[in-house]
Structure formats: structure tokens, C-alpha cells
Amino acid sequence: MLFCWLSYIRYTHMHIWGVVMLPNQFFKMLSDETRVRCLLLIAREQELCVCELTYALKESQPKVSRHLAQLRQSGILQDQRKGQWVYYRVAGNLPGWLQKIINGLKQSNCLMEQYKTDIEHLNAMKNRPDRC
Numbered sequence: 001m002l003f004c005w006l007s008y009i010r011y012t013h014m015h016i017w018g019v020v021m022l023p024n025q026f027f028k029m030l031s032d033e034t035r036v037r038c039l040l041l042i043a044r045e046q047e048l049c050v051c052e053l054t055y056a057l058k059e060s061q062p063k064v065s066r067h068l069a070q071l072r073q074s075g076i077l078q079d080q081r082k083g084q085w086v087y088y089r090v091a092g093n094l095p096g097w098l099q100k101i102i103n104g105l106k107q108s109n110c111l112m113e114q115y116k117t118d119i120e121h122l123n124a125m126k127n128r129p130d131r132c
Helices: 002-016 023-029 033-045 050-057 061-073 096-107 109-114 116-124
Strands: 077-082 085-090
Touching: 023 096, 033 050, 033 061, 033 085, 033 096, 033 116, 050 061, 050 085, 050 116, 061 077, 061 085, 109 116
Parallel strands: none
Antiparallel strands: 077 085
């Protein structure tokens, strides 16, 4: 019972007061390739919706949504509803060290080469949602 209550406080505290994520928590979050791929595409494109990510990654919508939810709940991403679409972007209030790491990942030529098919798929997507 106490553990559940403490977990609830930690979860609530994290979202209301923006507890700073520790490096080990961030790297653990990125231990899944789908989350890395989502984060890289969103960081490069500035804002993407689930349909764009599922198309680019060639993954199911439930799988992509589950990973986006984890990134959002950790405070790395934030979402915004625009009409029928929900768009994800890198949170603007991340600590400096975390912003530097994400920018470094985004600008890495090695990673761009590694995940170039994701970018190619995204660029080939027809009828991408409007960002109005």
C-alpha cells in the first residue's frame, strides 16, 4: 500500500512540478529502439503525429502510441491536440544536459545514416496531416 502511494506521489510530482530526469533514467528510456527512432524523428522534424510515425517506422499504431506515451509520461515529449490529430514534440523545459544529448543525437551523421529509411519513409508519405 505504501509503495503504491509513493509511486503515485512520484508520478504526480514528476508531472506537476517537473522533477529533473536523471541520466540513468533517460538512457534506460532509450534502451528501446522504437523509442529512439520516435525521438530522433520528432527531434528532426520538430513535430509529428502518430500516423506519421507509424508510417515512417512501419510499426503498428498501438506499439508506436505505447512508446510515445512512455516518452510523454517521462517528460521528454509533450503532446498537443490540433483538430483530430495529436502532435508530439520534444518538451521545451528539459534540463540543459538533456537538450544537448537530444540535439547531439539529432545531428549525428552516423545515426542519420543508421535510420535513413525512417526519414525516407516519412518523406514518401502522401497526405500528411496539416499543421493548422
